[in-house]
Amino acid sequence: MGLELYLDLLSQPCRAVYIFAKKNDIPFELRIVDLIKGQHLSDAFAQVNPLKKVPALKDGDFTLTESVAILLYLTRKYKVPDYWYPQDLQARARVDEYLAWQHTTLRRSCLRALWHKVMFPVFLGEPVSPQTLAATLAELDVTLQLLEDKFLQNKAFLTGPHISLADLVAITELMHPVGAGCQVFEGRPKLATWRQRVEAAVGEDLFQEAHEVILKAKDFPPADPTVKQKLMPWVLAMIR
Numbered sequence: 174m175g176l177e178l179y180l181d182l183l184s185q186p187c188r189a190v191y192i193f194a195k196k197n198d199i200p201f202e203l204r205i206v207d208l209i210k211g212q213h214l215s216d217a218f219a220q221v222n223p224l225k226k227v228p229a230l231k232d233g234d235f236t237l238t239e240s241v242a243i244l245l246y247l248t249r250k251y252k253v254p255d256y257w258y259p260q261d262l263q264a265r266a267r268v269d270e271y272l273a274w275q276h277t278t279l280r281r282s283c284l285r286a287l288w289h290k291v292m293f294p295v296f297l298g299e300p301v302s303p304q305t306l307a308a309t310l311a312e313l314d315v316t317l318q319l320l321e322d323k324f325l326q327n328k329a330f331l332t333g334p335h336i337s338l339a340d341l342v343a344i345t346e347l348m349h350p351v352g353a354g355c356q357v358f359e360g361r362p363k364l365a366t367w368r369q370r371v372e373a374a375v376g377e378d379l380f381q382e383a384h385e386v387i388l389k390a391k392d393f394p395p396a397d398p399t400v401k402q403k404l405m406p407w408v409l410a411m412i413r
Contacts, residue, residue, distance in 0.1 A: 179221055179227055181208045
């Protein structure tokens with residue numbers, strides 16, 4: 174059995190893994206795990222990943238979880254351009270720095286924006302107070318400013334003149350609030366130009382393919398009551 178990737182493109186880290194593998198012509202079997210249906214919480218998927226999260230990777234009898242670990246595994250196993258995860262010590266350290274920072278900052282802000290603005294009221298039928306939504310969007314704004322000031326600055330990409338894993342992970346996060354209807358790039362010309370560079374470097378067709386699901390988030394039908402009951406504890410833990 175060759176490389177298998179367990180993904181749902183609703184998930185931002187899954188999109189990063191998918192784009193990376195496709196862009197670099199890495200052969201893999203796509204195993205869809207439907208988050209909206211709660212398939213990640215099933216006993217069957219727990220045999221692949223006991224943490225019950227996507228993405229997950231199987232390479233023969235080797236299984237790996239956590240998106241950053243998966244991306245790094247792919248860069249080391251396959252012959253990919255150096256700019257994704259540079260051999261140069263300090264250039265690589267800059268990518269590592271961003272990947273370490275984003276877990277509890279940009280990821281959290283973007284995830285909460287999607288769920289508070291769209292997924293709770295539309296998909297789960299749970300109202301979100303104006304105060305909660307305003308606080309969530311204010312937190313996102315602060316994080317976007319940090320992304321610009323600390324990482325992007327006046328560079329073409331987050332860590333230098335070339336795209337890297339840092340940019341791929343960042344853009345897939347930012348498309349979460351975009352899918353919720355947030356004007357993430359409005360009034361942020363440097364960030365908007367950076368997005369255009371990343372999309373061009375990845376390829377517009379692949380970028381749109383990977384984000385087709387999230388860009389339709391506002392059109393998701395309401396969750397089945399049984400599925401909602403199953404998902405609620407997971408959702409609340411995820412966005413706290």
